[in-house]
Amino acid sequence: MPKPYQITANTAKVLSLALHELVLMDLRGAECLRELAKLIRKHAEEQSLQDLSEDSLNEAPILNHAEAPERMNAYVVFVLGGPGSGKGTICPRLVEDLGFMHLSVGELLRKEVASGSDVGKEVESIMKSGQLVPDDLAIRIARDAIGALGSAEGLPVKVLLDGFPRTVEQAMAFEDTVCPAAKVLWFTCDEQVLVNRILERGKTSGREDDTAESVMVRLKTFNECTDRIRQYYESQPVSKITLIDASRSVDEVYEQVRSVIA
Numbered sequence: 001m002p003k004p005y006q007i008t009a010n011t012a013k014v015l016s017l018a019l020h021e022l023v024l025m026d027l028r029g030a031e032c033l034r035e036l037a038k039l040i041r042k043h044a045e046e047q048s049l050q051d052l053s054e055d056s057l058n059e060a061p062i063l064n065h066a067e068a069p070e071r072m073n074a075y076v077v078f079v080l081g082g083p084g085s086g087k088g089t090i091c092p093r094l095v096e097d098l099g100f101m102h103l104s105v106g107e108l109l110r111k112e113v114a115s116g117s118d119v120g121k122e123v124e125s126i127m128k129s130g131q132l133v134p135d136d137l138a139i140r141i142a143r144d145a146i147g148a149l150g151s152a153e154g155l156p157v158k159v160l161l162d163g164f165p166r167t168v169e170q171a172m173a174f175e176d177t178v179c180p181a182a183k184v185l186w187f188t189c190d191e192q193v194l195v196n197r198i199l200e201r202g203k204t205s206g207r208e209d210d211t212a213e214s215v216m217v218r219l220k221t222f223n224e225c226t227d228r229i230r231q232y233y234e235s236q237p238v239s240k241i242t243l244i245d246a247s248r249s250v251d252e253v254y255e256q257v258r259s260v261i262a
């Protein structure tokens, strides 16, 4: 009997066959590990290997990821931009014209606060101060909201995810465990324009964080965290990020966005 995890010639053969197939699949994270586990099982079975039994596979730590939740059937566009950059104006038009669903993580969190739920109580003061809620909570809120949408006839549900991700960790965890982002839209705009828009909006929005004090924190947080996200997506071999000039008129911004995702 081989010792646990000892690599025999047969094991090496199965691994090389599995890896050979895996590299052609262009997968990442949990999905990649799930597929690796399947391929190893398939080749072990084909080679009738005794030393790669089901038990020994289940004990292999890296393959525990095979139990990660199935990814969702969704076409998700991340919509990023500073507070006041117009995401909330453009998204509803895309919903009407292109059949997207619009989910704003900030809006979902505000609903939690308004409902007085435990989550709401946990995040109320964080949000009021303009800081970010914890990554795992933001990811859970996004995943649950997409899961609740359902899709027609097995087609992927089309989602504009507004205000997500706010950190590279959120981006990576979402793409690994929920689904890959199809596109990333980045609304760029001069900071003074953003501040003016927010203060103007604050006169009627009723949002506790649309204040001069909070908007400066929100902008600072946005710039610090999201610059890393931009670098992360720009550095990928096939970049899916597009910069949108959000200082232009609503119609012009809309046309820029439409040309990317229609």
Ligand code: AMP
Residues within 6 Å of the ligand: 083, 104, 105, 106, 107, 109, 126, 127, 128, 130, 131, 132, 133, 134, 135, 138, 162, 163, 164, 165, 166, 170, 209, 218
């Ligand atoms: P927004 O409506 O996008 O301006 O977000 C309002 C507030 O909700 C932010 O200032 C954060 O406190 C919180 N928030 C929204 N989206 C996220 C996210 N993806 N990660 C962490 N916090 C978020």
